[in-house]
Structure formats: C-alpha cells, structure tokens
Amino acid sequence: MIRLPSENIGSIPRPKYLIEAYNAFNAGNLSAAQLDELAKQASRETIKSLEDLGAEIVTDGEQQKFNSFAGYCTHCAPNIAPDGLRIDFSDGHFRHLPRLTSGPFKYQYTADQFLEYTLQHTASKVKQAVISPSLVSLLYPANGLEGYSRMQFTRDVLEQHTREIQRCLNLGADKVQIDFTEARLSLKIDPSGELLQNMVDLINSVLDTFTDEERSRIGVHTCPGSDLDSAHSADIDYKYLLPKLFTIRAGNFYIAMAGEADPTPALRLIRTCLRPGLRVYIGVINPVDPEIETPELVCERVLEAAKYIPLLQLGICDDCGFSPFADDESTSREVAFGKIKSRILGGKLAEVKLAELVGK
Amino acid sequence: MNSDLVKALEEKIESLEMEKIQLEIENNRLMQRLSVVNANDEKLAIMQSLAKIFSWEVASLTGRMKCSAEMMEAISLPAGATPQLSDLYQLIHPEDLPDFSKRYEQSQINAEPFQIEHRIVLGGSDVRIVRHFCQTFIANSGIPLKTIGLMQDMTAQRSLEKLLEKRNRELKRQAVVDDLTGLKNRRSFNDISKSLWSTLSRLDSRLGFIIIDIDNFKTYNDNYGHDAGDLVLKKVSELLASCFRRGNDYLFRIGGEEFCVLTAGGSLEEVMQLADKLLRVVSNSEIPHKFNADYGIVTISIGVSFCDFSVQSISLNELYRLADQALYLSKGSGRNNITTS
Ligand SMILES: [Zn+2]
Numbered sequence: 238m239i240r241l242p243s244e245n246i247g248s249i250p251r252p253k254y255l256i257e258a259y260n261a262f263n264a265g266n267l268s269a270a271q272l273d274e275l276a277k278q279a280s281r282e283t284i285k286s287l288e289d290l291g292a293e294i295v296t297d298g299e300q301q302k303f304n305s306f307a308g309y310c311t312h313c314a315p316n317i318a319p320d321g322l323r324i325d326f327s328d329g330h331f332r333h334l335p336r337l338t339s340g341p342f343k344y345q346y347t348a349d350q351f352l353e354y355t356l357q358h359t360a361s362k363v364k365q366a367v368i369s370p371s372l373v374s375l376l377y378p379a380n381g382l383e384g385y386s387r388m389q390f391t392r393d394v395l396e397q398h399t400r401e402i403q404r405c406l407n408l409g410a411d412k413v414q415i416d417f418t419e420a421r422l423s424l425k426i427d428p429s430g431e432l433l434q435n436m437v438d439l440i441n442s443v444l445d446t447f448t449d450e451e452r453s454r455i456g457v458h459t460c461p462g463s464d465l466d467s468a469h470s471a472d473i474d475y476k477y478l479l480p481k482l483f484t485i486r487a488g489n490f491y492i493a494m495a496g497e498a499d500p501t502p503a504l505r506l507i508r509t510c511l512r513p514g515l516r517v518y519i520g521v522i523n524p525v526d527p528e529i530e531t532p533e534l535v536c537e538r539v540l541e542a543a544k545y546i547p548l549l550q551l552g553i554c555d556d557c558g559f560s561p562f563a564d565d566e567s568t569s570r571e572v573a574f575g576k577i578k579s580r581i582l583g584g585k586l587a588e589v590k591l592a593e594l595v596g597k
Numbered sequence: 598m599n600s601d602l603v604k605a606l607e608e609k610i611e612s613l614e615m616e617k618i619q620l621e622i623e624n625n626r627l628m629q630r631l632s633v634v635n636a637n638d639e640k641l642a643i644m645q646s647l648a649k650i651f652s653w654e655v656a657s658l659t660g661r662m663k664c665s666a667e668m669m670e671a672i673s674l675p676a677g678a679t680p681q682l683s684d685l686y687q688l689i690h691p692e693d694l695p696d697f698s699k700r701y702e703q704s705q706i707n708a709e710p711f712q713i714e715h716r717i718v719l720g721g722s723d724v725r726i727v728r729h730f731c732q733t734f735i736a737n738s739g740i741p742l743k744t745i746g747l748m749q750d751m752t753a754q755r756s757l758e759k760l761l762e763k764r765n766r767e768l769k770r771q772a773v774v775d776d777l778t779g780l781k782n783r784r785s786f787n788d789i790s791k792s793l794w795s796t797l798s799r800l801d802s803r804l805g806f807i808i809i810d811i812d813n814f815k816t817y818n819d820n821y822g823h824d825a826g827d828l829v830l831k832k833v834s835e836l837l838a839s840c841f842r843r844g845n846d847y848l849f850r851i852g853g854e855e856f857c858v859l860t861a862g863g864s865l866e867e868v869m870q871l872a873d874k875l876l877r878v879v880s881n882s883e884i885p886h887k888f889n890a891d892y893g894i895v896t897i898s899i900g901v902s903f904c905d906f907s908v909q910s911i912s913l914n915e916l917y918r919l920a921d922q923a924l925y926l927s928k929g930s931g932r933n934n935i936t937t938s
Contacts, residue, residue, distance in 0.1 A: 322738050342908045374658055379739025387741070388660050388682060427736035428783070431743065435658035442659060505616070544609065594602075 239591045241539065242294075244518060245287070245577055246458055246491055247366045247416065247558030249298030250535055250570045255279045258301065269313060276301040277354065284359050290578050294362040294411055297355045299558065301346075309351075310344040310368060311335045312398075316446040322375050324422065324462070339383025344397045349404035349509070362411035362567045363519060364428070366458070369400040369417045371436035391439075399443050406451050414456045414491060415440065418557070420482060421461055421473045433481055444486045453514070456489030457482070460520070460557040461496065475503040483510035490515065493556035495523035495530070495538060504545040517546055520556035522576045522584065524568060529575040535583020536590060543591055553584050602686035637826025642666060644760065657705065657733070663729070666848065668748075671719055685746075690716035690724065701731065704744065708735040726751050730761065746756050775850045777827055778834035786849040786857060793847070793859055794913045801907040805860035805868030808900045808920040809837070809875060812932040814854035816888040817895070829884060829895055830854065841870065865903045865937075870887040872899050872935045878935060884900045889932075896933035903937070
C-alpha cells in the first residue's frame with residue numbers, strides 16, 4: 238500500500254461576496270468587524286468544500302488573510318503605507334509590499350488566530366500557512382527609520398514569527414507551512430545569492446528554537462510567486478535556489494513544479510539535495526493555468542516525480558495558492574476546487590499505479 | 598511490458614551514473630578552487646594578525662557577524678557563541694559608540710563607505726585608538742546585504758593602508774568583471790547602461806544596443822561538456838573583444854551565453870557594420886560545433902536596437918526589449934544572422 242500525502246498550499250479564491258465586502262471595506266463603506274464576519278463565513282464554507290472533496294488535511298483557504306498572503310500581519314496597522322518594495326510580474330503588472338513607516342512593528346493578526354477558528358469548524362487534520370520572516374523583513378523601508386533600526390525590527394519580527402509558529406503547533410496544527418515565496422525573487426534582487434543566504438539563515442535561526450518533532454511538522458513553500466495568472470520569478474532557474482533552500486532545517490518542502498517548462502532538471506536536483514527524513518511535496522497543479530488538470534495528468538506528474546524522489550519521502554501539492562491577493566478574480570472558486578479535486582483523484586490514481594510498478 | 602520496464606530502468610541507472618561522474622568532476626574543480634581561496638584567506642589572516650587588523654562582516658538581515666581571529670579574540674565570546682553586531686558595539690568605547698552606530702545605520706541606507714577614528718576597549722581596560730573602515734553592500738531595491746569592516750590599530754605602519762586599498766580595489770574589480778571571460782559583467786552592464794543612456798539622451802546623441810547569443814550553446818555543453826563550453830565562451834569573448842577599437846563601445850557578458858554591446862554616438866550604419874563584423878569574426882574562426890545544425894561550427898545570432906535621441910527618446914528598458922525581440926527573430930530565421938528592430 239502506497240500513501241502519497243496530498244496538501245493544498247494556501248489561498249482559495251474568495252467568494253464574490255467577500256471580494257465585494259473587501260472592496261467596500263477599503264472604500265470605507267464596511268466596518269472591519271463586518272468584514273471579519275463575512276471572512277469567517279467564507280472560511281467555514283471553504284473548510285466544508287475541502288472536506289467534501291475528500292481532502293485529508295484542510296485549511297481555511299486564507300479567507301481571513303486580508304489583502305494578501307503577506308498582508309494579514311499588517312492589516313489595518315497604523316504604521317504601514319501601501320508603497321513598499323515593488324514586485325514586478327511576468328505579464329507587466331506589479332504589486333507593492335506594504336512599507337513600515339515607524340516602529341515598533343507589531344503583527345496585527347497572527348495565523349494561529351485563523352487556525353484556532355479552523356480547528357473549531359472541522360474534525361479533519363488542519364494545516365496553517367504563515368508568512369516567512371524574510372518576507373516580513375522586506376517591509377522595512379530602504380531609507381531606514383528614525384529610532385527604529387533594521388536590527389531592532391528584525392528582532393521584533395523573529396520574536397513574533399517564532400511565537401506564531403509555536404502557537405500553531407501547540408494548537409495542534411498537523412502542518413505549519415512557512416510561505417517562502419520570495420526565495421526565488423531574492424535571486425532577482427540579488428543575483429549573488431547573498432540575500433537568499435541571509436533569508437535562509439533567518440529562517441533557520443527560527444527553526445533552531447524548535448524540537449526535531451516540531452520541525453517535522455514545519456514545512457517551507459517555494460514558488461515563482463503567482464498572481465493574476467502570472468509570476469514574478471519564474472525566469473530564475475531552480476538550480477540557483479534549491480541547493481540553498483534545502484539547507485533550511487524544516488521537515489517538509491513544498492515546491493512548485495507543475496508550472497515549470499521542464500521539471501526534470503529540478504527534480505533531479507531535488508534528489509541530490511534530499512536528506513533522510515525529509516518529505517518533499519511536489520506541485521502537480523498549476524494555479525496559473527486556467528485549464529483544470531485531469532486526474533490522469535496529475536498522475537503522470539506524480540509518476541515523473543517518483544522517478545527521482547523515494548516514495549516514502551514524496552508528497553504532492555498545488556504549485557501555489559490560487560489567489561494570494563484578495564482582489565484577484567482571475568481564478569474562480571469552482572476552477573480552484575476542480576483543480577484540487579483532480580489533485581486528490583490523480584494522487585489516488587498514482588498510488589495504484591505506483592503500487593503496481595513496485596509489485597505490491 | 599515487463600522487459601520494457603527493465604530496459605527503462607537500466608537506461609535510467611546509466612544516465613544517473615553519468616550524472617554522478619559529472620558531479621564528481623565538478624566537485625573536484627570546486628574543491629581545487631576552494632583550496633586556492635583558502636590559501637589566500639590564510640595569507641590574509643596572517644597579514645592581518647601581523648598588522649593588528651581586526652576584520653569583521655555582518656549579515657544585514659540576521660545581524661550575524663563573521664570575525665577574523667584577531668577580532669574573535671578582541672570580543673572574547675564564550676566558545677560556541679555566534680558573534681553578533683551587538684558584540685562589535687560592545688567593543689567600542691561607550692563615548693564613541695553613538696557616533697559610530699549613527700554612521701553604521703547611515704551606511705545601511707546609502708551604501709557609502711566610511712572611515713572613522715574611535716576608541717575600543719580590549720579586555721575591559723586596554724583602550725586603543727583605531728581607524729575603522731566600513732562598507733555596506735546593498736542589493737537592488739535598497740535591501741542591505743552585508744557590511745564589512747576593518748579596524749586598524751593606529752600604531753601600525755602606514756604601509757598597511759596600501760594593502761587595504763588594494764584589497765578594496767580587488768573587491769570592486771571582482772564585482773564588475775566576469776570571472777570566466779574577463780569581460781564586464783551584468784552588474785557592470787546595469788551601471789554603465791544607465792549612465793550611458795542618461796548622458797547620451799542629455800546630449801541628443803545616439804545609442805546602439807546589440808545583443809549577442811551563441812547559437813545552440815546548450816547542446817554544445819550537453820555534448821562536449823561544460824569545460825569545453827567554458828573554453829568556447831572564452832574564445833568567443835576574445836573574438837568579440839578583438840572587434841573593438843573605439844573607446845566608445847562597451848562589451849559585456851550579461852548571461853550564460855549572452856553578450857551585449859553598447860555603442861555611444863555612432864550612426865545606425867556604424868552599429869550595423871560592427872554587428873556584421875562581430876557575426877563574421879565568430880563564424881570565420883570556425884570553432885567546430887557539429888550539433889549546431891546547418892553550420893557545424895560555433896555561430897552567433899544578433900539583435901540590434903538603436904536610438905537617435907535627437908529624433909526620439911526610447912527608454913533603456915525598451916531598447917533592451919527591442920534588441921531582445923530582434924535577437925529572437927534572428928534565432929527564428931535560421932540563426933547566424935542579424936536582425937534590427
Ligand atoms: Zn506560492
């Protein structure tokens with residue numbers, strides 16, 4: 238019997254009423270409490286839908302992570318401006334990260350709050366994504382802040398991030414996933430790789446405070462950063478990223494792969510980077526592609542990955558969240574659930590095929 | 598079905614073996630290079646120790662510090678502890694610290710190197726005056742990467758300043774020169790292209806943009822190996838460089854097998870002549886490449902864009918895009934040719 242764990246990465250498109258509510262909130266026509274209420278409703282619906290699809294491990298689809306996968310920690314913060322670091326995407330559109338305008342930096346929401354809510358509404362295993370400290374570190378303005386140094390800021394981020402993960406684990410998250418979507422992006426900002434190394438060090442300094450058992454429940458997600466059906470760093474080759482990525486002392490890695498033009502070199506490289514005890518989740522669903530993958534295609538992708546990664550260390554996932562930013566309507570909820578269904582069915586199909594292949 | 602599977606597995610194993618051998622070769626090469634670097638580091642460490650120089654490097658994001666042996670001794674940490682920026686601060690005389698930390702914070706923003714004279718306190722009582730050199734390196738978007746620092750005991754010989762200057766020059770040179778080919782690198786391209794563009798546009802002059810790509814270079818690497826591929830990159834670089842006489846032309850290696858030429862002031866005709874010369878100098882040298890279909894030798898494809906600022910202004914990004922698009926057309930129409938936008 239072969240078992241391939243199958244997990245989703247993050248965001249699921251918000252229902253229309255929530256997007257409208259979010260826009261109304263931004264226009265000042267809806268209170269934060271009213272928005273919260275609707276986000277919770279969407280969370281419950283998402284959890285239920287995932288359960289109905291047969292997902293073994295569920296999430297709230299980040300319905301309550303306002304603004305973006307990165308924005309929850311700054312949502313409604315008084316010391317945040319919208320015009321931080323600019324991130325360019327392949328189709329020409331761009332997003333700005335928030336920018337810190339004064340110290341100290343304080344998480345407005347923490348992911349364990351969302352997790353707590355999810356756990357109250359399901360009996361299934363639950364996974365929770367948190368934003369990486371390295372992404373948050375990019376919120377500090379390039380020209381510094383009077384009386385609040387970058388070092389102080391980093392210390393504050395690390396402390397809050399560590400507590401966030403610890404609380405998620407204590408609450409009983411089956412997995413806590415650190416969204417390290419800026420890993421590939423960092424190589425665009427700094428091709429020498431030094432920034433990436435710094436980011437990896439930062440994450441490791443957090444992971445080092447956890448036990449082995451806890452680290453086996455912590456994962457790291459990397460991808461070319463999809464948004465509005467395009468990406469910010471798909472042109473950065475995985476070969477520059479993966480060897481360093483795998484020096485992160487987490488127990489699980491979630492690696493976008495379905496969107497790669499040619500996944501073979503990356504899969505090969507993963508094989509050489511693999512340590513015993515790691516679980517590598519390979520992306521078999523491409524959220525950027527409007528077509529719903531068939532279970533057969535998913536199965537094919539799994540079999541390809543299985544050529545390189547030992548079955549005991551293999552898992553599958555989506556390449557990324559389906560709509561990391563709250564205003565993104567490029568992917569419909571139905572398509573996202575269709576894709577997730579294909580991932581689950583395709584994974585089962587692959588389990589059977591692989592069992593045949595290994596003769597059991 | 599079963600024998601197919603066995604055959605596929607055998608092929609798989611064979612290709613994995615090949616890959617392993619290649620990785621070992623690469624590993625050996627890297628180890629050799631590393632041993633040279635280590636030997637150099639060792640020499641530097643000895644010199645620093647003789648000259649009583651304390652050197653350190655702080656990663657901006659994590660605040661972690663790497664220290665020379667002298668520096669480690671100076672900050673006297675318990676064994677196993679990782680030094681931090683705060684340990685450096687601790688070493689500095691309390692009265693001098695505000696000044697230093699202010700300069701340090703500033704350098705995180707403007708990346709300007711600074712030197713400052715201040716006191717340090719060794720072993721809790723031994724006060725010395727040092728000259729402290731610091732430089733922060735900043736990535737695009739203003740994100741600081743690291744700061745390096747050297748503290749020099751003022752009693753040390755003046756001649757040491759020369760050593761530092763040389764080291765600094767070397768660091769800077771390495772930052773703008775491509776190791777393999779000795780050509781200016783991508784970073785240099787980023788700087789020079791911007792300043793050229795702004796100067797030439799201000800003068801209503803002209804800027805030519807030539808992008809060059811070695812045809813089927815990947816298949817060359819795949820078939821002849823990476824060492825041979827590196828030789829071709831070197832050879833092509835030399836050939837391209839041999840075409841330049843004017844001080845107003847700049848040649849860069851901007852990617853794996855991609856080169857770029859910027860010409861300042863020349864007419865479109867002159868730019869095209871140069872492109873033609875570049876194309877021919879490579880094909881005329883007849884470097885064998887039997888996997889480059891139709892030619893059997895190493896060839897290049899070229900895309901050209903051009904801007905006469907007295908007529909119109911085209912942004913640098915747009916020039917790049919146009920040349921790249923032209924290159925793409927050259928590739929599509931049989932390679933070994935030139936397309937202008
Ligand atoms: Zn992602």
